[in-house]
Amino acid sequence: MPKVTIIGAGQTGATTAHWLAERELADLVLVDVVEGMPQGKALDLAQALPVIGSDVSVTGTNDYADTAGSDIVVVTAGLPRKPGMSRDDLLAANTKIVRDAVEACLENSPNAIFVILTNPLDAMSYLAMKVGGLPRERVVGQAGILDSARMRSFVAAELNVSVQNVHCYVLGGHGDDMVPLTRHSNVAGIPLVDMLSAERLAAIVDRTRKGGGEIVGLLKTGSAYYAPAVALTQMVEAILRDRHLVIPASAYLEGEYGLKGIFFGVPVRLGRTGLEKIIEYDLDSAEKEALAISAGHVRETIEAMKI
Numbered sequence: 001m002p003k004v005t006i007i008g009a010g011q012t013g014a015t016t017a018h019w020l021a022e023r024e025l026a027d028l029v030l031v032d033v034v035e036g037m038p039q040g041k042a043l044d045l046a047q048a049l050p051v052i053g054s055d056v057s058v059t060g061t062n063d064y065a066d067t068a069g070s071d072i073v074v075v076t077a078g079l080p081r082k083p084g085m086s087r088d089d090l091l092a093a094n095t096k097i098v099r100d101a102v103e104a105c106l107e108n109s110p111n112a113i114f115v116i117l118t119n120p121l122d123a124m125s126y127l128a129m130k131v132g133g134l135p136r137e138r139v140v141g142q143a144g145i146l147d148s149a150r151m152r153s154f155v156a157a158e159l160n161v162s163v164q165n166v167h168c169y170v171l172g173g174h175g176d177d178m179v180p181l182t183r184h185s186n187v188a189g190i191p192l193v194d195m196l197s198a199e200r201l202a203a204i205v206d207r208t209r210k211g212g213g214e215i216v217g218l219l220k221t222g223s224a225y226y227a228p229a230v231a232l233t234q235m236v237e238a239i240l241r242d243r244h245l246v247i248p249a250s251a252y253l254e255g256e257y258g259l260k261g262i263f264f265g266v267p268v269r270l271g272r273t274g275l276e277k278i279i280e281y282d283l284d285s286a287e288k289e290a291l292a293i294s295a296g297h298v299r300e301t302i303e304a305m306k307i
């Protein structure tokens with residue numbers, strides 16, 4: 001059985017463990033700084049598995065030694081947003097947490113592939129790659145599946161069609177200037193722009209961009225976790241099962257889309273070695289301009305870390 005470690009056993013970490021355990025993909029280790037909490041959640045989850053018939057082991061721990069030999073490390077440790085905060089407001093606090101976690105994981109699992117969730121997402125993915133001295137193939141950040149799924153859910157509700165028929169692609173940084181690609185999005189093959197009025201489409205794009213903040217505002221404490229966790233699960237599954245799955249995710253760019261030296265949301269192909277390929281879409285000038293604005297913002301956040 002492959003081994004997956006999840007750093008941070010809070011809302012997203014524990015929910016990811018739940019989805020992963022249900023799919024019987026790997027033995028799981030949940031790590032947190034809070035004593036007893038990861039152990040308690042792991043025990044509870046392990047006791048759910050006889051009911052659903054899943055034979056994976058689930059371990060909760062405060063000790064990185066238990067993570068040894070992990071194939072994949074998922075990093076969810078860190079503070080979430082409070083109402084009114086931007087993701088960038090989390091930079092200072094989460095930089096130290098993610099740095100420490102990546103170093104400790106690599107000491108125990110030198111060959112692990114890292115899937116990052118902690119915000120600000122693109123900066124934390126960059127940090128993980130630099131701190132770990134890792135090749136770009138081994139670090140991907142989760143944002144695009146979630147942002148695209150938000151858009152898909154809004155479109156499906158608006159048009160009264162199955163979510164399975166709706167394909168949306170949201171690229172760019174994981175901030176409010178993310179770039180929903182309406183021209184590439186479609187419903188059962190019909191371009192979205194032919195299905196919705198410009199006004200309705202603009203409203204959906206706007207709600208997608210602010211989708212994380214909408215949930216933070218409603219919850220009052222904490223941020224979204226079901227959809228982020230299932231997005232992480234899809235990435236972990238794509239890697240472990242060597243699916244060669246194309247999804248939007250944050251990857252380190254070396255000239256693709258005319259950008260270099262930043263993590264940024266682009267279509268990637270994931271397989272057993274991690275990032276296999278970055279897919280380049282043909283973009284028009286408005287799309288390129290929107291991506292450039294978002295990239296400028298991500299670059300500023302990365303530079304603010306001073307690493």
Ligand code: TXD
Nearest residue numbers: 008010011012032033076077078079080117118119121228
């Ligand atoms: O799409 C995305 N990228 C995101 C990102 C979607 C959802 C959440 N996103 C970000 O993930 C969010 O803004 C936060 O930065 C992280 C974690 O969010 P979550 O909702 O899981 O936060 P919780 O419930 O507060 O859990 C965080 C846990 C908590 O149990 C802390 O005790 C733990 O992290 N923590 C640590 N664990 C291990 N090691 C250290 N140092 C540590 N510090 C805190």
